[in-house]
Amino acid sequence: MTVKNVAEPGQTLIFDADDTLWENNVIFERVIDEFLDWMAHPEFGRANVRSILDEIEAANATVHGYGSKVFLRSLGECVERVRQRVATAEELARIAQWARAFDGHTVELIPGVAETLTELGNRHELMLLTKGDSEEQQRKVDASGLAEHFRSVHIVSEKDVRTYEGLVRDRALVPEATWMIGNSPKSDILPARAAGLNAVFVPNANTWVLEHGALDPADGRVLRLETFGELLRHF
Structure with missing residues (x-):
């Protein structure tokens, strides 16, 4: 499968949180x-x-x-x-x-995130998948004001292949119509692809060094963007 310029309506878009929706690292x-x-x-x-x-x-x-x-x-x-x-x-x-x-009482949204999620939610099912301490991550989700955009919010201890496979199974997702969107090759892109999902890589200059990883330039099911707002051109 090759990534198309415009995805059909009714896709499932799963979003990373830290350094994808708001600044963290x-x-x-x-x-x-x-x-x-x-x-x-x-x-x-x-x-x-x-x-x-x-x-x-x-x-x-x-x-x-x-x-x-x-x-x-x-x-x-x-x-x-x-x-x-x-x-x-x-x-x-x-x-x-x-x-x-x-303290997690406030978060700094990445420019264009709220508006982009609002528009994408009119055409697709949106989910949130974030890893870390459950209480700390929930505080950030609450402070962001973005929870209403997502059909479900999932806070996990690790984002590996088994995490994505479990999410597909538990939510009855269709891998070919599901996209993981994030800034981390290690946690967002590589394990999602290994689980059969499509992926969208949106780099963040401040990504934690331990989240770096090499992406296969020949992988046609990984869409690479420069900014979060560019999602609207493809979905």
Whole structure:
């Protein structure tokens, strides 16, 4: 199957949330910038400390999942790894202050998202699929004001092939008429394609490094766009 310029009405469009509908990782990056400044070390430059942090985050994501709580845990472990000692109470208190950046009371919608969802909802069934801490993700969904656009909202601990296969089964979706739309090759595009769905890749410059991945340029069932609003030209 080759992606057409205009999809027929009545498709099922499944949307990622973080960094697809609203900005998310840029908040983490701002905190990381402050953290790297704070962690100034005579033997470790910023790049080395960031590399250590990325390694710790990857390990913690596998064991503990995603979200700000796991991220703050990773910062504490990074302090101990770099300074080669247990973090002091003062250091842990400094890390705890960064929790305020993730209160979830407001979210910054990506330009054109609300209007695009409104129009797409007139022609297609829309669903939301997001991963992370369920309470934290629900706060963001509520704060976004977008929940009314979706037939259903699904918050999962991981977005892998089994997640997509389970969603297809539980919702009786037709894979050939279903599209996963997101910014993450690792979580949105590659596993959705492996489950037989179509996919739309909408890149975000602030995508988390651990969500990167190589897409097959020859895969005709992956539509690549530059902006969220371009969905209206195809759906």
